[in-house]
Amino acid sequence: MTEHMTSNGEAVTRIPASEWHYAPDLPIGNNPLFEFPWRADRIMSYHRDYWLSLSEAVIFMALALGGWGLLRGPLGDMSVFAAGWIGIVYALNFAMVLLFAGGFHLFFYTLRRQGDDRKYVPQFGHRGGGRFTFGSQVHDNMFWSLASGVTVWTAYLVFLLWAHANAVIQTITFGANPWVFSAVAFCTGIWVAFHFYWGHRLLHVGPLYRHVHSLHHRNVNVGPWSGISMHPVEHVIYFSSMLIHLVVPSHPVLIMFHGYMLALSAIFGHTGFHEMLLGKSRRMMLGHFHHQLHHRYFECNYGSVDFPLDVWFGTFHDGTPAARRRLKERLGP
Ligand SMILES: [Zn+2]
Numbered sequence: 001m002t003e004h005m006t007s008n009g010e011a012v013t014r015i016p017a018s019e020w021h022y023a024p025d026l027p028i029g030n031n032p033l034f035e036f037p038w039r040a041d042r043i044m045s046y047h048r049d050y051w052l053s054l055s056e057a058v059i060f061m062a063l064a065l066g067g068w069g070l071l072r073g074p075l076g077d078m079s080v081f082a083a084g085w086i087g088i089v090y091a092l093n094f095a096m097v098l099l100f101a102g103g104f105h106l107f108f109y110t111l112r113r114q115g116d117d118r119k120y121v122p123q124f125g126h127r128g129g130g131r132f133t134f135g136s137q138v139h140d141n142m143f144w145s146l147a148s149g150v151t152v153w154t155a156y157l158v159f160l161l162w163a164h165a166n167a168v169i170q171t172i173t174f175g176a177n178p179w180v181f182s183a184v185a186f187c188t189g190i191w192v193a194f195h196f197y198w199g200h201r202l203l204h205v206g207p208l209y210r211h212v213h214s215l216h217h218r219n220v221n222v223g224p225w226s227g228i229s230m231h232p233v234e235h236v237i238y239f240s241s242m243l244i245h246l247v248v249p250s251h252p253v254l255i256m257f258h259g260y261m262l263a264l265s266a267i268f269g270h271t272g273f274h275e276m277l278l279g280k281s282r283r284m285m286l287g288h289f290h291h292q293l294h295h296r297y298f299e300c301n302y303g304s305v306d307f308p309l310d311v312w313f314g315t316f317h318d319g320t321p322a323a324r325r326r327l328k329e330r331l332g333p
């Protein structure tokens with residue numbers, strides 16, 4: 001293990017090669033908006049990376065704007081449930097999962113275009129696979145993601161678009177309410193992290209873990225298709241985050257963005273790669289090392305770095321050997 005200093009003078013630890021094939025600088029940090037006293041430089045750089053780079057949030061907002069712009073005409077009247085427009089919404093979500101989970105799998109795992117550069121563990125998926133549906137990790141993950149994940153996600157989206165069309169929810173537009181619109185977009189990731197923590201923590205309780213969440217944890221070594229490979233009950237809990245739009249002023253773009261922050265973000269976060277290298281100096285952040293630690297150590301990191309509930313409730317694992325020792329002490333022999 002070695003220590004070195006970052007450009008802003010903080011000591012970081014490089015983890016021994018035996019534990020991770022690749023790990024980011026440790027300890028991993030949390031959203032500096034929740035660290036007091038506020039440090040303007042940290043808050044600025046965190047949000048610059050979040051909103052002004054080739055980040056998940058920027059990609060998902062572009063997809064939501066593009067998707068709504070292209071489809072609002074073909075979708076037609078959504079005030080009545082009808083197979084036509086529901087089919088289009090389902091097809092769009094199905095295509096998004098196929099594009100990103102399938103695309104990342106093809107790029108990183110089938111073609112191995114990046115080798116094992118920036119990969120957290122050297123192995124590529126699970127061999128054998130007796131515990132997986134169809135006896136294969138990829139086929140298992142594809143089935144649960146597409147058959148259950150896309151269906152439950154689409155059900156929430158269809159319900160909210162119907163509610164929007166019937167003026168059940170308070171609708172805003174960027175033109176008329178730019179600040180509220182931006183605030184809802186800004187808070188989406190924070191809300192997702194808050195909601196995910198509680199739902200996920202509940203799923204780690206005895207029978208719920210055994211009968212429901214263990215399906216997701218079949219994947220110790222995760223891949224892009226593992227992201228939303230969950231039991232249908234977990235999908236119902238996970239995507240219920242979107243129901244916040246029943247009480248928060250919203251717009252279909254914000255609702256679609258929220259859906260991508262759940263479905264597609266999980267796919268990005270489970271690729272097993274920290275970054276996708278795009279040429280010599282450009283890169284796109286992918287992996288959620290915080291959640292990679294959860295897949296290895298289970299009883300830690302139930303939320304994400306966007307809302308530090310794990311820190312507040314003593315379940316945070318920052319990736320360092322000291323955090324691993326603390327986890328061992330907390331769980332006992
Ligand atoms: Zn996971």
Ligand SMILES: [Zn+2]
Nearest residue numbers: 200204213294
């Ligand atoms: Zn879990």
